[in-house]
Amino acid sequence: MPDRARIAVKDLVATFPNVPRFDGEDDIDPAAISKEAIAKFGNTLAREDWEVFSSLFVGESWFKDWLTLTWDKRTISGSQEIVEAWRDLYPSRRPRCFEPTANWMPTTYKRSSDELAYLTTCFTFSTEAPDCRCVGTLYLVPICDERGEVEWKIWQLVTMIIELEGSPFREPQNRLQEHASSGTNEDDGIERGRPDYHGLPPPNLSLDALVVGAGTGGLNSLIMLESAGVKSLAVETTPSIGDKWGKIRYAPLILQNPKFQMQLAQSPVPHEFPQYMPAKDFQRYHHLTVEKLRLPTYPGVSVEKTHFDKQKQRWLVQLSDEVNKGQTVSIECRNLVLCTSYYINDLRPAIPKLRDEKLFGGNISHTSSYRSPDPYNDKHVVVVGIGASGHDVASDIVRKGAPRSLTMVQRSPMCIMDWEAMESLYFPTFDGTMPIHAADMVGATPLAVKKVNFAKMAISILEARRERCDELEHKGNYMINRTPCFVTCLVEKRAGGYYPDQTRAFDLVLAGKIKIARGDAKAYTPDGLLIHHEGREENLKADAVIYATAYEAENIPESYAQTGFMDPESASMLIDVGKFGIDKEGEHPGYYTDSGHPHVFFGGASPNLARMMGRIVAAQVIADVRGVAPKRYRRE
Structure with a gap:
């Protein structure tokens, strides 16, 4: 597919509203303001009164959506463009039931400078086609008219999917207890909870999703898929889960992000781990998560080739045992979730070629x-x-x-x-x-x-x-x-x-x-x-x-086709996520949502984003498996 144009970061511009101090600022009631703003937002939508809806926003406003209306990750700027998007999408997605919530974050009012102050508040809502539970955040700014009257307008609107109705992301203890109490066979011969297991998955297996790469990004995607009951497993080329942290990256590496931020989905980092984990501790934490959540992971297994069968609408995948060389197995899957090293490839260090x-x-x-x-x-x-x-x-x-x-x-x-x-x-x-x-x-x-x-x-x-x-x-x-x-x-x-x-x-x-x-x-x-x-x-x-230099970039579609990892036709459909950069909306083309191929999702990339992106990827796979995935919102 045509690759989306990238822009330089310097060309990504945001103008902030001017919010000087105003009379009565110290006495505002954030909870009351929040409740009124959310109710007005929902009621205006229900009436489809687009003129009033437009008046709720400041002129240079922002709408960032994570799969709720656009079924994509989109950043739309400008009140007119935002209103146009909501007007276009409202008839099919029918957002409704807007309610304030403190379960995500408390309502707060913050003055960050003499020129800017804003109120932040969260709300929940639902959509149709597919039926989804969603959450949103309003960033409201006080705008004073000539008479000194204050009107609260939307500066930023951020929306994110929570889960699809009927396919909730269950907490691990609930999922494991359900299997234990029902006596159902959750495995179908699939190995679970063994981060050092060596061997291939059962032959002729049919999956909803195959996760390729069981590092931080792959495990987050796998956890969310498993928690929603999607039949899935992950393969990893290294002999043990987390080897890229514990053995491949340089030995003295210590994570620069705190353990709270680096935790995997549904698996808080144990208290005894240091605040900033050395790489080997981070690998140990990956092992504990695989064991605790009984995740179906297959280390020491690589994907030799994939071919998309258009008639069956499934991937035909050949896996190879990297430990017991020469052993292979063929399986099928509906979706590929690719969480390999396309952001930073540790196997492609860039050493400059100097003279002499x-x-x-x-x-x-x-x-x-x-x-x-x-x-x-x-x-x-x-x-x-x-x-x-x-x-x-x-x-x-x-x-x-x-x-x-x-x-x-x-x-x-x-x-x-x-x-x-x-x-x-x-x-x-x-x-x-x-x-x-x-x-x-x-x-x-x-x-x-x-x-x-x-x-x-x-x-x-x-x-x-x-x-x-x-x-x-x-x-x-x-x-x-x-x-x-x-x-x-x-x-x-x-x-x-x-x-x-x-x-x-x-x-x-x-x-x-x-x-x-x-x-x-x-x-x-x-x-x-x-x-x-x-x-x-x-x-x-x-x-x-x-x-101590960077790593070589790789043209992902070309590499997939040349190595046989993916059939050339399917590979040619992909956006080149190896060409890292941003489009004019500030989004990374191809990552997490629209890869170019309807049954390929690129997960992973930045470890500290992988948890949230695991949810985004899993929701799309679930919708595809259920046959309810809507069309993505059009781009220019």
Whole structure:
């Protein structure tokens, strides 16, 4: 299918309403305002009074939908465009029964600056065709007229599916108890709850969904499918569930997101796990979840090829045993849920090709292969790149090893900050004070709005820590970007371009145990690496060069067709999710909803989003299996 055009993050624009302080602001009743606004919203819709409905919004407003009306993930901006979408979709989806709810998040009023204040409130509602339970959030702003009268208007409207009626996402204890009490055979020969099981699924199996990849994204999708009674299982090429965390990624990796945010669906992280989990602990947590929820996972199994049978409307899949080589099995499934490494492929590290590599007699590697500091003892080590993996590996070598010297090369200015600053910027929503489903809902706002909010917060935090930035810049020799755009870092640099110092590497830099060299690596020399900076060149002495650089992107449709993973016709229908970026709405084309093929869903990608996206993917699979999936809302 034609690929949706991507835009640069700089072209994603959001204008905020101007909300100055007003008389009586300190005495407002958020609960009463919320109740009135939700009732007016629902009643206006029921009358299909589109003129009044339009008046409920400010001109530059936002509607972000997660599958409730559009059956897609869409961000529609502008009051006229929003009204047009609701008017088009109302006859078929019939949203109704709008009721305030405090079960998702409390109603709050917040003044974030002298120019902006807003009231946040949640509501539940239902839709038809298919019948769904949904939740929404209104961000209301007070608009004063010339007489000083205040009218509350919608600035942002966010809606998200909860579940399809008749196919609820059951809590695991309820699902397991139902099977135990009824005496039904939940397995049909399928192995469950064994994260290290080796063997193939039963032959001639017929599934509603096959989840390919049982990492964080795959397990979240599988949990939600299982909880709704969808016949499914997951296969994983590595010998044990979570191996990509525990064995493939670099050894000293510690998650930069708190455990509350990183928890899998229906499986809170046990109390005894650290707040920021090392990769091996994260793998152990994956194992515990598979065992506790009795998930049907098959590690050590790869998908050899898939072919979509148009007549049967099913995928014909050949699986191969990666442990007991030569053994294969054929199964069928209605849908493929692909949760493989198309966002960051650990098997495709990008090591730059520099001049005169043959002159260099030392070792060249990538942080993805780092396991121990021992090979670097008594050596001059150069780490190219100052992102998270670069700092983590450099700190590990200095603290646990005995290098003769360690230098990190920084090519361009970067946002760096102490870990405490990053926590205050990004993680307050996930501090455990609100339920995880509510925290997910808070983070589901339009990307353009997030971009502006994050930028303001980051600049404010860096300004408040100006002396620390000066110290790191002048004494540590870092080049610091003091006006960062985190959305650019996440989208265009694939979570690069910033570094929060979780491992306290700054202490080693300021103590002179790690040196920072400014420049761009250009060539090897017999005894090191040549870097250029502002017209000057410097030879960094090195016995070993470790690249803390990115991973190579992959054209997913082409790769699937060339390797035989998918039949060429089906592969040609897919949006290239390997070409990571955003469309003009700020959405990632192909991810989670419309992949281009009606029976393929791309899950996974960012681990901290995988839980919410598992619900989105599962709801679409359920609707497809039941034959009630509606058409997606048209695009221009």
